[in-house]
Amino acid sequence: MKLSLIQHQNNNALVAWTEQGEITCTTFLNDVMQLAQQLPDKKYAINLCENRYLFMVAFAAVLVRGQTNLLPQNQLTETLYAVAEDYADNYCITETAIAGLRLQQFNLKAAIEQENPFKASQDTLAVPQIAAELVAAIVFTSGSTGKPQANSKTWKALVQGAKMAAERFGFDNNPVAIVSTVPPQHMYGLETSILYSLQNTCPVYAGRPFYPDDIRRVVESAGQPVVLITTPVHLRACVTSKNLQWNNLAFVISATAPLRKEMAQQVQSEMQVSIKEIFGCTEAGSMASRETLKDQTWHLYNGIEIYKENNKIYIHAPHVGEDCILNDVVEIIDRQHFKLIGRDDDMVNIAGKRGSLSDIKLKLEAIDGVDDAAVFLPDDNNEIARLAAFVVAENLTTKQIISELANKVDSVFIPRPVYKVQRLPYNKTGKLTQQALTELYCKCKNRPNETIKAGYKGT
Amino acid sequence: MVGSQQSERELEVAELIVEALNLEDVSAAEIEPEAPLFREGLGLDSIDALEIAMAISQKYGFQLRSDDPNNATIFSTLRQLSEHIEKNKQ
Numbered sequence: 281m282k283l284s285l286i287q288h289q290n291n292n293a294l295v296a297w298t299e300q301g302e303i304t305c306t307t308f309l310n311d312v313m314q315l316a317q318q319l320p321d322k323k324y325a326i327n328l329c330e331n332r333y334l335f336m337v338a339f340a341a342v343l344v345r346g347q348t349n350l351l352p353q354n355q356l357t358e359t360l361y362a363v364a365e366d367y368a369d370n371y372c373i374t375e376t377a378i379a380g381l382r383l384q385q386f387n388l389k390a391a392i393e394q395e396n397p398f399k400a401s402q403d404t405l406a407v408p409q410i411a412a413e414l415v416a417a418i419v420f421t422s423g424s425t426g427k428p429q430a431n432s433k434t435w436k437a438l439v440q441g442a443k444m445a446a447e448r449f450g451f452d453n454n455p456v457a458i459v460s461t462v463p464p465q466h467m468y469g470l471e472t473s474i475l476y477s478l479q480n481t482c483p484v485y486a487g488r489p490f491y492p493d494d495i496r497r498v499v500e501s502a503g504q505p506v507v508l509i510t511t512p513v514h515l516r517a518c519v520t521s522k523n524l525q526w527n528n529l530a531f532v533i534s535a536t537a538p539l540r541k542e543m544a545q546q547v548q549s550e551m552q553v554s555i556k557e558i559f560g561c562t563e564a565g566s567m568a569s570r571e572t573l574k575d576q577t578w579h580l581y582n583g584i585e586i587y588k589e590n591n592k593i594y595i596h597a598p599h600v601g602e603d604c605i606l607n608d609v610v611e612i613i614d615r616q617h618f619k620l621i622g623r624d625d626d627m628v629n630i631a632g633k634r635g636s637l638s639d640i641k642l643k644l645e646a647i648d649g650v651d652d653a654a655v656f657l658p659d660d661n662n663e664i665a666r667l668a669a670f671v672v673a674e675n676l677t678t679k680q681i682i683s684e685l686a687n688k689v690d691s692v693f694i695p696r697p698v699y700k701v702q703r704l705p706y707n708k709t710g711k712l713t714q715q716a717l718t719e720l721y722c723k724c725k726n727r728p729n730e731t732i733k734a735g736y737k738g739t
Numbered sequence: 740m741v742g743s744q745q746s747e748r749e750l751e752v753a754e755l756i757v758e759a760l761n762l763e764d765v766s767a768a769e770i771e772p773e774a775p776l777f778r779e780g781l782g783l784d785s786i787d788a789l790e791i792a793m794a795i796s797q798k799y800g801f802q803l804r805s806d807d808p809n810n811a812t813i814f815s816t817l818r819q820l821s822e823h824i825e826k827n828k829q
Contacts (some may be wrong), residue, residue, distance in 0.1 A: 491789070697764055
């Protein structure tokens with residue numbers, strides 16, 4: 281079975297827009313076919329494009345060639361080498377060459393700049409048909425073992441996921457454009473910007489606006505009402521920045537971490553817009569949504585179910601294959617509804633990136649001179665949570681430790697601060713409890729410049 | 740202004756950075772005006788850039804904008820940021 285690359289009914293329909301103008305289906309398909317002809321004859325393409333339109337062209341061209349997009353969580357060379365090692369027949373698609381990267385690089389800009397990528401071509405091209413079972417993308421998240429964890433997405437699963445979202449958010453009846461602050465390499469970013477554009481015919485802004493005022497201007501530049509796809513971190517910046525008038529928003533979607541009710545209220549009053557949240561995981565993709573201010577309950581998309589078996593929570597999502605285990609702590613209301621109670625102790629979400637505390641701990645302990653380490657997410661009730669770390673390392677400064685770690689860990693997971701302690705507060709069974717770490721954290725916070733002697737009891 | 744000496748204005752911005760980001764192990768006076776703030780320098784990242792933008796909008800009354808829609812870091816050093824603030828503050 282094959283499924284269409286795009287669902288647009290008309291060649292002049294918009295796929296994306298940039299400052300330079302609008303990009304129609306015809307232009308997009310021309311760019312895709314032109315690029316597809318030039319791609320190396322390999323099995324896997326590590327798609328590193330940052331511009332959303334260029335990412336989308338590369339993504340589609342890879343599918344047209346029957347290849348698979350590999351989407352690493354960051355661009356650290358260590359991450360890219362780990363991915364490349366497991367998928368040997370690979371090359372990277374980059375916008376501009378990455379210096380020092382010892383992998384085959386295919387320079388996208390050079391390839392499509394031979395002819396203007398945004399040219400208004402009159403050639404009408406047939407819509408490419410993609411094999412439903414083709415693994416369209418492998419999305420990587422950091423695992424607890426230190427190795428990136430792979431999640432394969434067939435083209436069929438991505439298409440079906442987009443359909444379920446369209447039904448939930450009513451895209452078919454109310455045409456909207458998409459502005460997103462989330463990288464397309466992230467599962468949430470891939471689904472809500474690239475797939476919403478290809479399959480739900482929502483034109484997407486080609487860049488990735490960053491500062492609140494950039495986002496506001498891009499939203500206003502759209503020819504139709506905009507759904508802003510973002511995260512709690514960006515929303516906090518948007519409502520805290522003063523004197524911004526938000527126009528042309530249809531609604532806001534937030535994901536990657538639950539939005540606090542107070543923050544949702546601020547978004548509604550400052551940005552004059554309703555807020556919806558998506559719940560998902562990399563394994564199953566987006567699966568549920570809620571309107572934060574109406575109801576704290578998550579409503580699963582039609583066709584997806586949640587159930588408990590042998591004390592584990594499972595998600596039944598027929599389009600992605602086998603039922604997958606959900607690592608969050610939830611209260612099941614019925615097969616279509618649940619409430620989120622807490623998070624898995626090991627996996628943390630920072631600025632939309634998922635990381636494993638035990639993975640970061642392993643990497644800290646691998647540093648020469650570090651004898652023991654603990655990584656901890658303080659409960660600061662803030663959108664911008666940062667990890668804290670405790671290390672036993674007599675002969676290293678915290679600066680040395682941080683700079684060693686910076687080569688191995690995505691910057692959002694670099695603990696800040698790193699506290700030096702003489703020993704860690706293990707309990708009688710040899711465990712580090714959240715409570716003991718919290719106490720140690722409070723103690724260190726008040727005396728940041730000393731090595732804290734005892735782990736737990738007062739000094 | 741020459742070398743790595745902080746001006747008064749730069750110290751004020753350095754204090755804003757240290758305060759906005761809760762940098763417990765760095766003092767404002769320690770931030771070198773010409774050293775990179777991001778990655779290898781102070782080790783800041785894009786979340787920090789957003790925090791700094793919020794603090795600037797509150798203290799100096801203007802919004803940071805990217806010149807290039809794909810580039811979040813319009814300033815790379817304390818000196819550049821201070822100059823940008825001086826030009827734009829209200």
